[in-house]
Amino acid sequence: MKLTIDSDVLAYAFIEPTKEVYKDDFEMFKALHNKADYLYKGVISGVHDLIIPSTVLLEVAIVMSRAVGEEIATRVYEKVKRQATEILYLTEKFTTYCMEKGITTHLSGFDTVVLACVVHANSTLITNDQSFYRNVKKHHPEIRAYLLRELDVTEI
Amino acid sequence: MSLNVDEIEKRLVGLDDEIHRLLHYIYKSKEPEVEVELRDYEDLKKSIARNLKEPLDPSTEIRKMRDRRYSV
Numbered sequence: 503m504k505l506t507i508d509s510d511v512l513a514y515a516f517i518e519p520t521k522e523v524y525k526d527d528f529e530m531f532k533a534l535h536n537k538a539d540y541l542y543k544g545v546i547s548g549v550h551d552l553i554i555p556s557t558v559l560l561e562v563a564i565v566m567s568r569a570v571g572e573e574i575a576t577r578v579y580e581k582v583k584r585q586a587t588e589i590l591y592l593t594e595k596f597t598t599y600c601m602e603k604g605i606t607t608h609l610s611g612f613d614t615v616v617l618a619c620v621v622h623a624n625s626t627l628i629t630n631d632q633s634f635y636r637n638v639k640k641h642h643p644e645i646r647a648y649l650l651r652e653l654d655v656t657e658i
Numbered sequence: 659m660s661l662n663v664d665e666i667e668k669r670l671v672g673l674d675d676e677i678h679r680l681l682h683y684i685y686k687s688k689e690p691e692v693e694v695e696l697r698d699y700e701d702l703k704k705s706i707a708r709n710l711k712e713p714l715d716p717s718t719e720i721r722k723m724r725d726r727r728y729s730v
Contacts, residue, residue, distance in 0.1 A: 513716030518703045524713045531713070539703075546695045565719045570709040577702055585695070612724045630717045 503658060504587075505550045506620045507541060508629035509561035511650050514538035516566065516578055533651075534630065540655045541628060542585075550658075551587035553623040555596075555615045559583055590619050607641040609634070620645055628653065 515538035519531040544550040559579055567575035583589065590596055592615070603621060604614035613634050620627045621642070629635050630650035638647045648658070 508720075510716040510720045513714075513720070516703055516706055517710065517714060517716065518707050519713070520707055520710075523710055527713060531715075542699070543696065546699060547692055561720055561723060564723065565714070565716060566706070568719070569712070569714045570706050574702070574705055574709060577705075581695075581699065581702060610724045631721055632717075633721070 503550050504553055504623055504625035505541065505545070505658070506553050506616065506623065506625040506627050507538075507545075507558075508616055508627065508631060508634070509558045509565070510630045511538045511628050512542070512558065512562045512582060513565055514630065514650065515542035516562075517569075537650055537653060537655045541658065544658075545585050551625075552582075552585055553588045553590070553619065553625050554582075554586055555590045555619040556592060557612045557615045559586075559589065561612065588623065590622065596622075607637065609637055609641075613637070617642070617645075620647075626658070628658075 514531075514534045517531075518535055518539070519528055521528045524531050541550065545552045559582060562582060563575045563579040566578045592600075596618070599622060600615050600618040603618040604611070607614065607617065609617060616627070616629075616634075617638060619625070620638075625646075627638060627645060627647040628650060629638075629647070632649065635647060635649045638645055
């Protein structure tokens with residue numbers, strides 16, 4: 503299956519929570535990690551094709567760098583880049599395509615880029631961002647989109 | 659040309675070692691890329707878990723970035 507996995511979900515995959523750090527929230531984050539991990543292992547194994555815009559690569563790297571430093575963030579960036587079947591870079595053509603989607607949905611900049619990637623690739627969106635998910639469902643009910651926290655990964 | 663049994667045995671043992679090394683090399687070089695990538699992924703997760711000192715909520719952090727709530 504062609505998947506566009508949003509930046510937060512990719513970060514959940516790489517961050518395996520510990521009780522020491524997450525304390526009372528451990529179970530909740532562990533459940534999210536397990537689902538994201540399952541999906542990402544499906545990408546590595548070739549069960550799923552990962553199709554993402556380059557902005558997702560940037561966001562994952564930046565959020566990881568803030569948490570665990572530049573070296574690990576670079577490794578995560580390289581790994582996701584290597585595993586992706588297709589990366590949509592912000593060329594003039596793709597930017598115009600994103601703009602066309604953005605002016606009808608009024609989403610924020612990078613939300614629009616992710617949405618445009620999903621529409622362009624006819625892929626399935628997996629995000630854990632409630633507001634983004636709601637907006638996608640509102641403006642594009644035809645898109646196959648799932649919220650990670652509500653997702654039964656065996657459906658994918 | 660005549661070869662004695664000892665000489666033949668010695669050569670066969672040498673050949674056997676060569677074949678064994680060759681087969682080992684082929685096996686290692688053909689080790690599925692997926693397994694290597696999965697191991698690398700697990701290693702990377704362990705490194706992240708070791709280095710993560712504060713809880714990180716990716717959805718919240720990414721939302722902040724997209725809404726430009728970070729100061730520079």
